[in-house]
Amino acid sequence: MKIKAFIKASRLKPWDVIIILLLIAASFIPVLIFSNQNSSQTVAAxxxxxxxxxxxxxxxxxxxxxxxxxxxxxxxxxxxxxxxxxxxxxxxxxxxxxxxxxxxxxxxxxxxxxxxxxxxxxxxxxxxxxxxxxxxxx
CATH class of the missing domain: 2.60.320.10 (N-utilization substance G protein NusG, insert domain)
Incomplete structure (x- = not known):
């Protein structure tokens, strides 16, 4: 109930909240890519x-x-x-x-x-x- 009240009180539309959440989730993609890349490199003697x-x-x-x-x-x-x-x-x-x-x-x-x-x-x-x-x- 509080979220709906917040959205109504602000100028955000429901799709704005979904887009913001998707952008936040997408910001972690580079972390996943580079951590996987480091673990796949060979360890040199x-x-x-x-x-x-x-x-x-x-x-x-x-x-x-x-x-x-x-x-x-x-x-x-x-x-x-x-x-x-x-x-x-x-x-x-x-x-x-x-x-x-x-x-x-x-x-x-x-x-x-x-x-x-x-x-x-x-x-x-x-x-x-x-x-x-x-x-x-x-």
Missing amino acids: KEAVLRIDGVEKKTFSLDEGEKYTYRYENEDGDYNVIEVDNGRIRITEADCGDQICVRRGWASENGETIVCLPHKLVIEIKAADGGGADDLIY
Whole structure:
């Protein structure tokens, strides 16, 4: 009864209400289309590449469920302890003075880097198939 009274009190006609409700329902169509599109994309495998002074030294697979540590030590005795855990990577320990690489924390997304400048160490995450920086990685 209140809706009919509202429609009579306003200048809306019954078809106006139906059209408004249809437009509101149609506004959710893009959400349905794009959520379905994201779920159908393939998940790319990812890896982290360890470079020392620009030279590739080791590649870490970032597969889900894997957990291990790796200790890099150069000829001067400087070291970094790298941890891989469930698709992400970080430096847990380093003997450099500033400890920025340790405080950086976890990296897991495509294109992210971890840098230790005193040791000239860079860890970069990329797609395992060599895809570009714009590829989706989950």
